[in-house]
Amino acid sequence: MTYSVFIDGQEGTTGLRIYEDLSKHADINLLQIDSDKRKHTEERSKFLNEADLVFLCLPDAAATEAVALIKNEKTRIINASTAFRTDPDWVYGLPELKQQREQIRSAAKVSVPGCHATGLILAIRPLIEAGIVQQDYPVTCYSITGYSGAGKSGIAEYENPAIFAAKNLNAPRHYALQLNHKHLPEMMMFAGLQYAPLFTPIKASFAQGIAMSVPLVNRMLPKRASAKDVHVALAAYYEGERFVHVMPYDSEAYLDEGEFLITACNHTNRLEIFVFGNDDQINIIARYDNLGKGASGAAIQNMNLMLGFEEGNSLVG
Ligand SMILES: NC(=O)C1=CN([C@@H]2O[C@H](COP(=O)(O)OP(=O)(O)OC[C@H]3O[C@@H](n4cnc5c(N)ncnc54)[C@H](OP(=O)(O)O)[C@@H]3O)[C@@H](O)[C@H]2O)C=CC1
């Protein structure tokens, strides 16, 4: 069976990667909008309603508009933007969470998780389900991310030598310091947390790759679980998963001369979870590609589930 697929926002950062992957797919007929008409509402509407499945790789406002333009029951939607991620009419596209995969298979509307939210939720949700972390635990986390997460305009700044020099973009930069990052609502909802995590991302001068660190303190946990207990619980939760891998406990072997290489999962849909620790402290780190499992790879994984294809994709690396 061949499916017609339209990517609204095909010339953007996430859209382009989805396009590259799907153009090799024998069972996908990619519908092509003329580049100069890609923002024409009427033209987009035609493609949005013709397709069996659409990817919305757009800013929130344009994604909301696209959803409103779809007037038929046939077109299924995968939305990469932040809009609708916590909307109860939409399915959250993180198949590795229990029960989520089945919901995605039959969903009409799926939201692709935010890149930072993906790492935090995958690190914490299994621990809450296992009673290792309490729902009101004061979670703090930070991620170090490549600049491509900021989309075309952000990339253009980092890749323009004059702007790069003028803005000192060689130095990493904290952002969302008002503690209001747009992923907090989905982090709370899908990790199962009562309070928003204290989250400050850091953007650095490499293109892609992300590492989300989530520290926990053993004496603050209800059962005083150790780092090893945390590792066992995470490994059990993700056993058999194709893309989420819990790496051996406290393994020096995965470090690069004792240091952590954020970009090691780039150009794949792979997400690796590490647990480091001592008697009192636990550090969970999720490492992945913000454009892979953090965006385009995750979007294609969801499409594969929705259309009944094999779950993997060429971003598997
Ligand atoms: N980059 C990332 O790591 C991630 C991004 N996302 C989310 O995915 C969405 C897309 O992000 P990203 O690809 O980075 O963004 P980009 O800015 O790189 O791309 C957005 C694309 O949408 C196009 N566009 C803007 N407005 C309209 C409109 N009204 N009609 C049609 N096309 C329009 C832009 O056109 P033009 O080419 O003219 O600029 C551009 O090609 C965003 O909501 C983002 O938050 C999600 C996860 C990760």
Ligand SMILES: CC(=O)N[C@@H](CCC(=O)OP(=O)(O)O)C(=O)O
């Ligand atoms: C470096 C950078 O700016 N990253 C973006 C996240 C990209 C992403 O995944 O967010 P959405 O899917 O919600 O757009 C940010 O932190 O806002």
